[in-house]
Amino acid sequence: MSTETGTGAGATAAARGVRDARGTAPAARSARRRGARRTGLAAGVLLTPFFALFTVAMLIPVGYALWLSLFTQKLSGLGFDGPRDVFDGLGNYADTLSDAAFRDGFRVLGGYVLLYIPVMVGGALVLALLLDTALARARRLFQLALFLPHAIPGLIAALIWVYLYTPGLSPVVAAMHSGGIGFDFFSSGGALPSVVNIALWEWLGYNVVIFYAALQAVDRSLLEAAAVDGAGDWRTAFSIKLPLIRSSVFLVLLFTVIGSLQLFTEPLLLSNSGSAVTSAWTPTMYAYAEAFQLNDYGRAAAASVLIALIAAVLSFAVTRVAHRKGAPA
Secondary structure (H helix, E strand, O other): OHHHHHHHHHHHHHHHHHHHHHHHHHHHHHHHHHHHHHHHHHHHHHHHHHHHHHHHHHHHHHHHHHHHOOEEEEEOOOOOOOEEEEEOOOHHHHHHHHOHHHHHHHHHHHHHHHHHHHHHHHHHHHHHHHHHOOOOOOHHHHHHHHHHHHHOOHHHHHHHHHHHHOOOOOHHHHHHHHOOOOOOOOOOOOHHHHHHHHHHHHHHHHHHHHHHHHHHOOOHHHHHHHHHOOOOHHHHHHHHHHHHOHHHHHHHHHHHHHHHHOOOHHHHHHHOOOOOOOOOOOHHHHHHHHHHOOOOHHHHHHHHHHHHHHHHHHHHHHHHHHHHOOOOO
């Protein structure tokens, strides 16, 4: 009897455990669903301001620019009724691409990129590597001194350099003339180096900080092992440090390419100072002149869309090269 009773009690407990397990599983699933719903609700609440701002500041202006680029203004009748918007399809794009001034802007931009990007990225890398060496002193002071020009707004920086380029006002030009150097910063041959110099002064320190932060994340045990193996500073820099911060190099390269396509403030101020820089010297200046000087908003929108497409293609190319080199950007 006792054996049967024990067996029955055990079977009853097992059955009760099965029922409890069956009851617990749906409860656990229900709790997970409630937790997932709460997480999704919290994520939606937190992301809503971003998407709202992104829509207002990015999607709507881009959509409006695309819409505006499909229309042009034409005079109706004898012109007494004023201009009216007429659907032109891709006509603004064709007119913009066939405009020699727009194409010349990309030629100028190509020369700017060939001169600016190697000096910018190479100079920032060299300065960051020098700051990261064991012999460097007063790192904080030099970081601050290099970064301070970036803290100055681009418009103010360009105005400062326009003053320093102007003969009769600039102490720099006076010192150069006293030394027998007669370089005209506003001439056709000096305008491009002048703009590159302003951009370097503004952005070099910013990229140095990025590279220096990446170098600080390098595992110091690797550097100590290289020193034990007899590697010098230059060998350590080019064989260990640079490969380990390759992703940061491509990131800076990507931002620099995009920023170069948006070149506007510096040449615009030079164009108002009697230099060889014209109102359509770069593609962004061309779009600005079409919109606010010629009042052709359709062609200005088409030029802006074309610049954005070219920036997207170049960004994709740099990203592909980064992935191919094993450094995801």
